[in-house]
Amino acid sequence: MTRIEKIRGALQLTLQPQQIEVEDESHLHAGHAGAATGRGHFNVKVVAEAFTGQSLIARHRMVYAAVDALMQTDIHALSIRALTPAESVAQSSSN
DSSP: OOHHHHHHHHHHHHHOOSEEEEEEOGGGGTTOGGGGGSOEEEEEEEEOGGGTTOOHHHHHHHHHHHTHHHHHHTEEEEEEEEEOHHHHHHHHHHO
């Protein structure tokens, strides 16, 4: 199982999102001190009803809680976009 599949699985299990996008950006950080650990840099977009009524910080905490075990083994850095389904629709229609 790839690291992307592990991240997707952890997010799906915990947050039951309508949409998950996971992008491995590790290649952009080659030579970076954190890259020496072998763990990767990832960009995630998660659209979940679970984020409704939650602050941005609470949403990020929810994502980090979902991938907590992977932070020790697979993830060095994580960029997060955590949206409600309504926010995702609004963003799509404004683009």
